[in-house]
Amino acid sequence: MEFNLEVSAKDGKVYTNASDLLPEIQNGLKHYDYVVDENNYKQAKSDRTALNNLVKIVSDKRKQVENDVFAQWLQDKKDIMQVEKTIKAASDKLDAGINEVDNAEKELKRNQIKELWTNMTNDKYPFDLVFEERYLNKTVKNKEIEESLNNKFLKAEEQLSFIEASLPEDELQAEQVIQLFCKTLDLSKATERINEIKEAKAKLQAKVDAQIEQSKQAQMERVNAVPSQAQSEAHERQNQTQARRYCVFRFEGPMEELQAFNPLLNQFIKEHNVKVTILEKGEC
Numbered sequence: 026m027e028f029n030l031e032v033s034a035k036d037g038k039v040y041t042n043a044s045d046l047l048p049e050i051q052n053g054l055k056h057y058d059y060v061v062d063e064n065n066y067k068q069a070k071s072d073r074t075a076l077n078n079l080v081k082i083v084s085d086k087r088k089q090v091e092n093d094v095f096a097q098w099l100q101d102k103k104d105i106m107q108v109e110k111t112i113k114a115a116s117d118k119l120d121a122g123i124n125e126v127d128n129a130e131k132e133l134k135r136n137q138i139k140e141l142w143t144n145m146t147n148d149k150y151p152f153d154l155v156f157e158e159r160y161l162n163k164t165v166k167n168k169e170i171e172e173s174l175n176n177k178f179l180k181a182e183e184q185l186s187f188i189e190a191s192l193p194e195d196e197l198q199a200e201q202v203i204q205l206f207c208k209t210l211d212l213s214k215a216t217e218r219i220n221e222i223k224e225a226k227a228k229l230q231a232k233v234d235a236q237i238e239q240s241k242q243a244q245m246e247r248v249n250a251v252p253s254q255a256q257s258e259a260h261e262r263q264n265q266t267q268a269r270r271y272c273v274f275r276f277e278g279p280m281e282e283l284q285a286f287n288p289l290l291n292q293f294i295k296e297h298n299v300k301v302t303i304l305e306k307g308e309c
Contacts, residue, residue: 131161184212193222226285
C-alpha cells in the first residue's frame with residue numbers, strides 16, 4: 026500500500042490530496058483486519074512492520090511539508106508570541122499596581138465598616154460574624170452597608186431577648202449563656218446550653234428529692250421503733266435545750282452540677298433555719 030501525498034500552495038493557502046487518499050487508505054487497511062492466531066502469527070508481525078513503516082512515511086512527509094511551506098510562519102509565530110509576552114508583562118505590571126491600590130482601598134473601607142459596627146453595637150458582637158466580602162465592592166454604597174449591619178444588629182438583639190426570657194436562675198450560668206450567644210450569634214447553641222443546664226438541674230433535684238425522701242423514711246422508722254413515752258421525754262428535752270448539731274458533707278461533681286445545686290441549698294437553708302459553711306473548695 027502506498028501513500029503519495031501531493032502538496033501545493035495557492036493564494037497563501039496550502040492544499041493537499043490527503044482527503045482524497047483517505048478512502049483508498051481505509052480500503053487498503055481491510056487487508057490487515059484479521060484476528061491473530063498461531064497460524065498467522067508470523068504474517069501479523071510482518072504486516073505490523075509494514076504498517077509502522079507506512080506511518081513513518083506519512084509522518085515524515087507531513088514534517089517535510091511543514092518545514093518547506095511553514096518554515097517562515099513557524100519563525101514568525103515565535104516572534105509574535107514573544108510580542109504577546111512582552112505586552113502581557115507590561116499589562117501584568119500595571120495590574121500589580123492596580124491591585125495594590127484596590128487592596129489598600131478595601132482595607133480602608135473594611136476598617137471604616139468595622140468602626141461603624143463597633144459604634145452601632147458598642148462592640149457587643151464580633152465584627153467578623155456579620156462582615157460580608159461584598160461590602161468591599163465599589164458598587165455597594167455606604168448606606169446599603171449601614172442598613173445591612175443595622176438589620177443584623179436588630180436581629181441579634183431580638184434573639185438575645187428571646188434567650189434572656191428563658192435563662193437559668195443561677196446568675197453565673199445565665200451570664201455564661203449570654204456570653205456564648207454574644208460570641209457566636211448562634212441562637213441554637215445558646216438554646217441548647219439552656220436546655221442542658223435545666224436538664225442537669227432537674228436531674229439533681231430528682232436526686233435530692235430522692236435522698237430527702239429516704240431520710241424521712243429512715244427517720245420515721247427510727248421514731249416508730251422508740252416507745253411513745255420515751256419519744257415524749259426526748260422531744261421535751263429537745264425543746265428545752267434546743268441543742269445545735271452539725272454534719273459535714275462533701276459534694277463532688279462537675280462544676281455545672283454543683284452550681285445547679287445552689288438554688289436547692291439556699292431553699293433548704295431558708296426553710297429549715299440551718300447554717301451552711303463552705304470549709305474547702307478544690308478539684309479532685
